[in-house]
Amino acid sequence: MNKAAKTATLGDVAARAGVSTASVSRYINNPDVVSADTGQAIADAIAETGYIPNLLAGGLASSKSRMVAVLIPHLSDSIFNDTIEAMSEELASAGFTVLLGLTGPKGERHEDMVRASLARRVDAIIATAPQTQNTSDLLGRSSTLFIQIWELSEETPGISIGFSHEDVGIDIARFLFSRGFARPHIVTADGVRARKRGEAFKQEWLAQSGREATETFVDIPSRFGHARRIFADLRRLDAMPDVVVTGSDYLAQGLIIEAQASGLKVPEDLAVMGFGNSSLAGDMRPTITTVDIDGKRIAREAIAAIRHASTGAEPQASVVNVGFRLIARESA
């Protein structure tokens, strides 16, 4: 192993196999188009030289980078993690490389990340946040596919794959009402989606029960660490709610722990609803009633869209609704 030796190039492989670089390139990208004999010769040459394709060069030449940017707010306690994990695995097995962009809890760095992604000439940008005015300008100019996930948005250019947050709010309201709860309190994170769920929930609750639900706001994201303060706020309410609706399983878990620590029983004294069906939800004591989002499905739809776009065909359905599932467990 001569460490100083320059890495082998397509040309080296071609020379060794006694064919043209074009054939080697064809073999690598689509083995079937070369004859069996040359194919074998090339395969041998690749093995002997330890050739590793240079995808920078390949991307430049073909103007297809086979890279996809995944933009999310943050990593820890994130309700997106399961989706991102599924996304990353599906993308990898489809031959795409994932560029990770953390945009900050409030999307402070969203535009920077979009810009960086465009500079890398990614084939698509998958983001949990919508396009902003600035980013649409950028994207419009480059015609890069923009896929917004966890959302159904008709307005934004590009496609969106997700579910209706309004419907989630409505379903939760109906579910809790049917379970006989009387004084729900909703903890809404300071973001568009959570607000949509919150509004829909409150309206539907009013429609069902004729009474108003109470509400608290928290900084985005809804995380475990917020629970102490929120629980303390709850205790200060005129009437303690009988169920609290949260925007993430992490926060739900936190509230359950706080409630128990102060002697309340969950769900008897206080019930709690989560959101996201993170892996912890089914393992918590009590298990957490929550809303499941099918991350794998979102990932597959996203890849299908990327594939479709790369054929040059006209964009098809620009809004894909993957739905959600309310999972009734012990906590509410």
Place this chain on the structure above:
Amino acid sequence: MNKAAKTATLGDVAARAGVSTASVSRYINNPDVVSADTGQAIADAIAETGYIPNLLAGGLASSKSRMVAVLIPHLSDSIFNDTIEAMSEELASAGFTVLLGLTGPKGERHEDMVRASLARRVDAIIATAPQTQNTSDLLGRSSTLFIQIWELSEETPGISIGFSHEDVGIDIARFLFSRGFARPHIVTADGVRARKRGEAFKQEWLAQSGREATETFVDIPSRFGHARRIFADLRRLDAMPDVVVTGSDYLAQGLIIEAQASGLKVPEDLAVMGFGNSSLAGDMRPTITTVDIDGKRIAREAIAAIRHASTGAEPQASVVNVGFRLIARESA
């Protein structure tokens, strides 16, 4: 916004600014080397054309991609998340793009990811897993910088930035002994690092107390969901331990919850030690005694190493010990 228009290139900007492409390139990569006048002209031209550099082309030409691959086992319930988050932010602000590679809990896809990273000609690969025989061959041939984090490894080529897992085991043993615990039980994940901590812990405990610690093994990674089974196992032991040592705060949290659910008080009836100082550790009830790893520090050291290597200088210190800090809280 003419969507069909080809994206502007360096040449377009140069033409518009009335300078050569070389000058534009210089301006972009190092604004100071061009005169103020041309600089201004170029800046205007860039703004007018909406130019976004093509980093694929740039990387090809300079053979510096300014991309760094970050390879981790998985995303959810991961003790690495805080480190990765820090890493990603530091890298982004240093102008690097992060390639995310999920290698699978047992590193099933480690080699694939290394190969993909090399094909992208990343400037460095940062991984939590060590090089394997196959990957060293690959890396040796390409002379790409390999940085192993969360580990101190003299053997592997490349550099490693982390801490001594043996020392962690020893410190935990001493700490628990000094707190007066008598029957520790250690839950060891099925991975090299956890084993190192486990062995060191057991030896040191024996040395301190003259008695053996009991041990259980779990599948890697140590996650929240394992807690039920482990706790059940604990109850079946001849003598219930008075403290259990885990490999992650998630698992520790799970055990605390199980213990409480079955009527035990933590730490009075059963104490629990975590590992990693994830954000939840300080917010749990009771707060979790754990070991803190300075993720930001690891990130900064990694970037320093990448910077150093890119100057072409000889590799400096190949093992950087960032240490760790045992944080005594309520759970043990």
Place this chain on the structure above:
DNA sequence: TCCGGCGATGATAGCGCTTGCAAGAGCATC
């Protein structure tokens, strides 16, 4: 006045790959 030196700029040869185009080979058809 002349020359060395220096800062700023342009011309240009690649970086390693992809792909349209053309050409050669093999073969069935009439």
Place this chain on the structure above:
DNA sequence: GATGCTCTTGCAAGCGCTATCATCGCCGGA
């Protein structure tokens, strides 16, 4: 035996940028 296909292959022109080298003023010192 000529014609027209299909299947493989090679040639060569880029893809958009960086970096080396040469050039051109211009200033200070001799």
